[in-house]
Amino acid sequence: MNFDTIIIGGGMAGLSCALRCLEAGLKTAVIASGQSALHFSSGSIDVLAKTPSGKHVINPMDSLETFSKEYPSHPYAALGKETVERAINWYKTTLSAIGVPLTSQKDGLNHYRLTPLGTMKSTWLSQPFVHQFPMDLEKNKTQKMVLITIDGFRDFQPKLAQDNLKQITQLSDLEIATASISLSAFNDIQRNHCELRSIDISRLLSKRANRQELAYALQQHANPGDLVVLPSIFGNGTGLSYLREIEQLTKLTLCEVPTMPPSLLGIRLEESMKHAFIELGGTMLNGDHVVQGEFSYVDKSDPEHSHYRLNRLFTKNHGDFPLQAKQFVLATGSFFSQGLKANVDSMIEPIFGLDIAQSDKRTDWYSHDFFSTQSHPFLSMGIKTTANFQAIKSGHVIDNLYCAGAILSGYNPILEGSGSGVAISSGFHAAESIIEQLQCSDSLQNNNTKAEVAL
Ligand SMILES: Cc1cc2nc3c(=O)[nH]c(=O)nc-3n(C[C@H](O)[C@H](O)[C@H](O)COP(=O)(O)OP(=O)(O)OC[C@H]3O[C@@H](n4cnc5c(N)ncnc54)[C@H](O)[C@@H]3O)c2cc1C
Known part of the structure; x- marks a missing residue:
């Protein structure tokens, strides 16, 4: 099967990315092995409620520029305020169009919801x-x-x-x-x-x-x-x-x-997005599990520009029949959804063996005081990417594999109250980068065809 884009993961990040890709007319597939974190979520969209140092944030959008300077390895710093704002507004419009209107306070401030x-x-x-x-x-x-x-x-x-x-x-x-x-x-x-x-x-x-x-x-x-x-x-x-x-x-x-899981408010968001994705002509492979990918190495004599390209994916259900695409997105979540796994002495990204951003030393993964007000470091751990969220394997960029959502490093969604904000904006950003790349390569192809005809 051949697609423009294949997205691995059917949570907030993967589905936001998928809807944006479809909207731009790309032939898109989503592969989702199981339940996403939305089944456990309040169904409200947290953008930023607290800084990692515990300072309360009242107006998330207004705080983003200062926040990014203070926390340069946070995904919001690489995304930038303009992209985050555009992504969240796009999400609001999209969800409203598919029957789940979401509202914020008119003055741009966070609000409290009852737990x-x-x-x-x-x-x-x-x-x-x-x-x-x-x-x-x-x-x-x-x-x-x-x-x-x-x-x-x-x-x-x-x-x-x-x-x-x-x-x-x-x-x-x-x-x-x-x-x-x-x-x-x-x-x-x-x-x-x-x-x-x-x-x-x-x-x-x-x-x-x-x-x-x-x-x-x-x-x-x-x-x-x-x-x-x-x-x-x-x-x-x-x-x-x-x-x-x-x-x-x-x-x-x-x-x-929201109640204990299953949380119908969170499931409502997931089901509405999945339903819209299928209605718009997307291919949803629910219950399938990506096990590995096949890469080629693009050797550019200059090692800095040499990179990997992901050519196809193999899944549990499709066995020897690979799924092919021009561009891929990895949105498999964190430890919670098994997008990351911890072994006795190492942390791994289980599908492609991507580079992990943080320390390999187990003692650095957690705080010694279990109930410490400081968060356990493993909750902010994730994979290493370029500033444009492309994955890195053995030190080389995979130029057609973007990453989005909880698999990213440098933030703690629960402590900061930034989970859906990062998932939506990084998913949206991945989609925009892919759309731009595919439009570029299409116009290159068109120019080449025109040139061939002229010859
Ligand atoms: C318990 C809990 C409650 C939360 N509550 C809120 C909240 O109220 N508000 C808020 O804004 N944020 C909340 N968050 C944070 C936020 O929900 C998450 O950060 C965000 O939803 C993560 O989305 P994601 O798409 O990156 O990952 P996930 O939602 O974890 O989705 C990952 C997807 O990838 C799939 N997958 C994994 N491996 C494979 C594979 N090999 N092949 C195919 N598919 C695969 C999984 O099955 C799943 O569908 C909560 C998080 C948790 C853990």
Whole structure:
């Protein structure tokens, strides 16, 4: 099979890159072996909430230039503010066009979203039913919050969230109530608590009668004007329309909070992107695993300009039948998704054996104090790339293999709250570089053909 671009990895970075490539008319394939980090994510887009030294960031876009000077090995420094801003705006427009509008605060500041534990987490873009609290919580306008769960559902505990919310001094005027509701449709699955996960509830709520029963139950515990906080229990494609329907029926203001995995808010983003990719004509190879690549060495007499070229990929499912492309993107994530692996005495990139950016000494991988406020160094480790995010193998650049997302080194997505921001902007950047290169080589080919015809 022959493509313009093959992207390895179906998470935020790979799918953002894939959608941008398709938009530019490239014949694109995505190979994704399993679940991405989106299944564990809040579904809000973190751009930058904290610096590595722990300083809170209030306005991520305005901070990017100073931040890049202070942390020159961070991916944002190589991408530059203009690319990050363009990428995130493009992502917002694209997601809105495919049915998941994402919004930020009008003043460009981060906002707080509520976590299932009743704490506040700073983020940049959120989905329509994720309530955006101001960074200055004293300015919170919500007067009463009702935290509601479904009887037997263990992944959201309103009383625990209530206790934690009460610890936030700026919210001391906020009235907080809790409730647990029982719905007849859930009686059967409640017998086995292991089965009552958000995804099971979402299946039952795809029936209109069950949604109506839920709407009625919510009205027994809350009044218009209250902020009704529910665990995210509405499915992927239709979830937002069901939430709108219940808001219309009840006149209540609803707020979704992400739950323990599976996180439907994160899955909603992944499924929407995958669906759009297939609808636009992309080739999605779900459940296949890239095992190795075949390279050629382009010897340019001058060793500095000699490089590798990746010609084809071999996967578990396709066995001896390779997949070919002009350009490739590696977006296989970090240790979490096995884009990186740690052996007893070394860290490896398992598909191509790419160069790793950090120390090989195991003792440098972690802090001795497990609960230290400083992050463990391995969380910022990744592969070595050029400033343009091309991969490096045995010291040589692979000029048609770009890298994006959590496999990159020099940042800690969780500590900084920069995970989706880096994934989207590096995926977008890889796509833009590929589009430019392919357009260049097409116009070269056209010129050569014209020249041949003229001859
Ligand atoms: C638990 C958790 C929660 C998070 N929550 C948030 C949040 O709320 N907001 C936020 O902004 N960020 C969050 N982040 C960070 C952010 O989600 C990640 O940094 C970002 O999504 C990474 O995307 P990625 O595409 O680089 O990698 P991943 O999402 O890890 O995707 C990698 C993909 O590559 C595939 N893959 C791996 N190896 C192969 C192979 N050999 N062949 C084929 N496919 C392969 C995997 O199956 C997967 O599809 C969270 C991260 C984690 C770990």
